[in-house]
Structure formats: structure tokens, C-alpha cells
Amino acid sequence: MTRLSPPEPATKPRLEADRRPETAPVRTSSASKQEFVSDLLRISITPAAFVVIFLIYGLWLGSTFANVQLRMLDIHQQAPVLLLVLAVLPTITVGMFDLSVASMASLTATLTISLVINNDLPFPLVLAICLVVGLAGGLLNGILVEQFGMHTFIATLGTGGLFLGISNVISGAAQLSPVPGGLAPPAWFSGEATSFGNYSSQIPAWLGWCLIVATAVFLAHRLAHVLPLARRTSWIIGIAVSAAMLVVLAAVGWLTQIANGISWMIFFLIVVALLLWIAFEHTPYGRYARALGSNRDASRLAGVKVRRVGIGSFVLGGLLAAIAGIVLAAAQDGAAPDAAGSFLLPAFAAVFLSTVIFSRGRFTVWGALTGGIFLVWVGQGLAVGGFPYTWTQVVNGAVLILAVGASLLMGRRFVFRRRSPKS
Template identity: 30%
Template structure:
């Protein structure tokens, strides 16, 4: 399950490029690669950034404990980014998610420590609360027609205030252990020495499913007599992905094992990539963002889709809120400050279009990881928070500028 985000067909729904087969060897291969550049460029950028910090930090970046940390410390931003990319593809925005994180965290604390509910019931209630929050905002956006920027700006204030009220201006700590596990826990382990077997098994299962999905896709396309990407490119991507999953697996296995939150993230990425790429609902989201009027005239129930996108964002923000609270073992009214901006940055670095209609779940995840690795690496290097902000801002601008440059050149596929 580890690295399902790099599945071959997952990168981008609009990049299934089926051009004429390679005419003559290297030149054709090169031309094919440049056509794929947008697809792999982001991924290469992440690898370059990781390599850069690996060198400058003297190997600390890819230490087993640090890899584990990067995953755990960025998990809530990645969860938010999954919901945010759907909102942004539909042509909206959600500024309230940071406040929702704080509010839901606060409510989870109140439910578990003050009311005394069991952790599993509190989790369910908090997810329901997230759905209600999303429905509230989705109602105003979808059925009332107020721009999402305004509705969620109001939500940002409303739910921040609600977080303070719920906590009575105080912090809540500690939380029960099973709840803390979703934030900072690891799967149970078998033995302490060498490579931890359960993690290795999960990694191998992930590799098997990646290969199986890839091959099945090729077989189906063959059955329908459709053109496909060249076999060398398919194999190359597959090998790269297997290598990557193997690397992460072994690093995690030599430390504490698999973080619980990585399993949550993996499931989210697989499910939502499928939803966005392959279901009618997901395709309607792209259609709305691409041309709202045309989608309406094609019979897409645009209001209902918009409403559901916000409900979904609310649920994911609630999940992120609980993961964050559990990881910190603390519910604080000021939690989640600025998370909305990190999530939005991740989405845009991940190649989503400001005008809507373009964007992918894996892109947003990689965008989030780029921000996460930058944060982590610069912290290890002891770079001050002021420079970290500056660098992140420049990276966001550079990523979007690169997309615009690509588009203007006309090579936007």
C-alpha cells in the first residue's frame, strides 16, 4: 500500500497520450519523453529536492526515522490536499479547512475527555460533524450561489470561533492511546531486529498490486484494440515505482514499522484517484470546472455535485483535524492555523489550474510532499522560519509559472 500514489495511470487523467507508435528509435523515444514531461516533471522535481537535501544534510533526510517523520508530520496536510484538489478542480476554493481542523480537534477532545465517549464513537461523530460543516458551506455555495471564497472566508472565522468556544479557551490533553495511534502510532510489529516483517509484507503487497493494475490496464486496452504507451516507457515507470516503494518500505521497516496514518493516506489516495479518474462523479467535477455552462447544458447536476464536493471536504478536514490532534496529543483552539494555505499550495504545485478543470490527486500529494520535504530539510539545516516561508513562496510561484509557460508554448499536454 505504501506508494500507491505513483500508480502508472494515476498521474493525470488528461495525459493518457496515444500518439502514433515510435517511428525510429531514439529520436522518437525522445519526442515521446518530452510529451510526457509534464507528467513526470513534478515527480522529478520531488526527487531532485530529496537528493539535494540528502546531500546538504549529510544523509539525514533519508534516515529511517526522518522518513517516518516526514510522513507523519505532513499527513494532515496531504489529507486536506486530497479534498482541496477536488474543490479547486471544480473551480472553487476552501479557506476554512484550518479552522475546521481546530474545531473538530476541539470537539474530539471534549467528547473523549469531558463527555467520556469511547474513542471510536468520538471518531464517527467527528466525521459526521465534518460532513455537517461541509454541507453548511456547500449549501451556500451550490444552492445560494455565493462565491466559495466568501463562504469559506466566513467559515474560517466561524469555526475558529467555534473552536475557542468548544474548548472554553483552554487546551485539552492528554488523549486516550487508541486515539493517539491514528496520529503518531505504528502498526504492531513482529520482533525488533533487522527489517520488520509486517511492513515488508505490506510493501510487497503494494508492489504486486501496482504491477497487477498496470498489466491489467494494458490487457484491457489491448482487448479493446486501443493504442497504448510504448512498452519500454511502461516498464521504465514500473521499475522506477517498484524501486521507490521498495526503498520506502525498507527504510520504514528498519525503524518503527508502518505508521498508521500512512495506511489511512494510502487508502484515501487509491480511493480518490479512482473516484476522480474513473467514476461518473469525478468526471462531472472536471466537467464543471472546465466549462460550467456546458456541463449544465449537458445534463450534469452541477449544484448537487458542488454540494457533495464541499461535504467531502468537510469530512476530510475533520479527519485531518483528528489526525493532527492525535499526533500532538493536544486539542488547542489555535491549531491548524494556516493549514488551508499549505493545502492550497500543495494543490497548485501539483499542477491544478487556478481556473478549474485541471488537477489530479497524485499531483496534489506530490505537491504536498514537496512542501513537506522542503520544511523538513530546511529545519534540519537550521534555516530560520523566515527563510523557509520565503523559499516556499518562491517554489509555489515557480511551479505555477512553469505551468503557465508550458501552456503558452502550446505544449500543454
């Protein structure tokens, strides 16, 4: 009598995001050498291109560009833009776009100043209101897109106009700033040399050194996971690159200046980025968001609550945009109409750059932040060289096209060669 084998136990469908596509496979056959070179070029050509640009700036402009304090000041002044970069990341990861983040930042910047100087509300309550407004704006976007099925461009373009209109109504379409002797945000927030919004307010040196060491360790870890080599070899190269970076910075005297030049606003930016990175890399939300961005239908079949994840991404983006607006108010000690309107293009440019900065096509938090800083320095180098500041937007668009296009071209070059018919 033939025995029937017991049925295999049901297993939970495995999400594509759980397969860790960032981990490079080991390639040993000669047939994969061309693919190896293609991957290596794809993940390294964009950072190398920026390094070449900065070297050219250094030779051209000398100490007016190769100055640690000035470049750290650039990051401090552009912290609201970099926070808006992080605000774009949650929705673009799930395959959607939020065009309202800049308007939300303008709205919360206006609220931060207006609720103090016009309504005399306690500042902790003002901050809470701004954060709630950001959450509500993100929830509105999520409901329009996920529940009512509106196209993400139309929905967020409409809500962006709504947020900006409310901001103009509150401010009267005029500049808002504290009047001497009148109501103003607390001194720790803005308006004083030791306030959060001032670059001269810097973190202790020991904390700066901790950030430098953590950055070097993370760089080694990142390289070990994206280099198309064996794991042990990738780790050796990653550690060597990080050590070489520290040695070079120490040799030119920049390492100590970096440790002593981190403002509290830059530190706050790093903390927000760290929390977002943890959410994306070490929580179920991050895995589901990447799965949703990769294949929405497959994610639904695998049991992912796609609407809930999509709405959550819009809510998270709205919250980060609100934080960007609050930081903008601190940096400017005031609020101008549509103050963050020009931030949208560099924010999206930086996010797309993250896919070609030590990454295998994935949107990453640290890649987006690095891409944003690189864009700031490229534009600032041209400004120092005498180009009008109005060229910044041209640079943002051109750098995005050239960086991503060059990476894709160099990656495909070897693929086309491998697939060419043999004679």
C-alpha cells in the same frame, strides 16, 4: 418518388470528462514534434526539479537527510496536512475554493479531545459527532454557494471564521490535553507507544511490500497514460521507470526500510487517498465534477445536476477536513487553538502541484499527495540544514510559483517558437 431517410436517433450529449483527455495521442508527423517536446517537458520538469533538490540535500546534509526512517517520520507527522490536501481537492476540481477546511480541522480536533475529557462521551460516539460536524459544515458551504449564490471565497471565509470561533468557545481558546489519571481518549488512539498516533505503531512488513508493489504498478500505469507516445511505447517506458526505481531503492538498502517503516497513520492516509481516487476516477460523480470544473454551462446543458454536484463536493471536502482534524488530535494527543490554521497554504500548494506532476493540467489525487510530500521534504531539508522553521511558509509559496511557472514556461517555449512568423 424520393424517399426520406429516417431521422438519426438522439444521442446523449457527451461530457468532456468522458473523453479521457489524459490519454496521450500518438504523434507521428514532424509538425507535432515541437508539441511532443512541450508536453514531455510539461509533465516531467517539476518531478525532475524536486529530484534535483533532494539530490542536493543528500550531498549537502548526508545521512541527516538521506534517512528513510526520518523521511517516513516526516510523512507520519504531516499526515493531517496531507489529509487536508485531499480535503481541498473536491471543491477545486469543480472550479471553487473552500477556505474553511483548516478551521474545520481545528474544530474537529478540539471536539475529539473536549468531548472525551470534558464530557466523558464514548469514543465511537465522539468520532461520529466529529464526522457529522464535518458533513454539516460542508453542507452549509454548499448551500451558501450553490443555493444562495454567494461567492465561494466570501462564503467559505465566513464559515471558516464561524468554525474557528466555535472551536475557541469550546476550548476556551486554550490548549486541551488529557490530564494524567483523568479522562483521555482510548490507548489505541493516542498517548501510548502502540497507539494510532505514534510512529512506532507500524503495519506488518508484508502489507508494506504490497503497498510498494502497488505503487510501482500504478506509476507504470500513470506514465503509460500521460507520456505523449504510442500506447505500447508508453507502457514500456512506464514499466522500465518503475523497475529502475525499485532497483535503485533496493541497491541503496532503502526498499526494506520503506516496507518496515509505514505507520498505521500513513497507511490510513493511503486508504483515504485510494477511496477518493476511486470516487474521482471510477464513479459518475468524478466525471461530473471534472466536467463542472471544465465548463459549468456546458455541463448543465449536458444534463449534469450542477448544484447537486457542487454541494456534494463541499460536503466531501468537509468530511475529509473533519477526518484531518481527528488525525491531528491523535498525532498531538491534544488540541491547540487554530491548530490547523497553518495548513491551508501547503494544502493549496500541493493541490496545484498535482497539475504538473505527471499530469496534463488536471487535479489528481496521487499528484496532490506526492506534491504535498515533496513540499514537506523540501521544508524539512532546510530545517535540517539550519534554517529557521519559520521559513517553511516561504518555501511552500516559492516552490509553488517556481514549479508551476517553470513547467508553463518550458511548455510555452516551443509553442511560441512554432507560431513565430517565417521570414
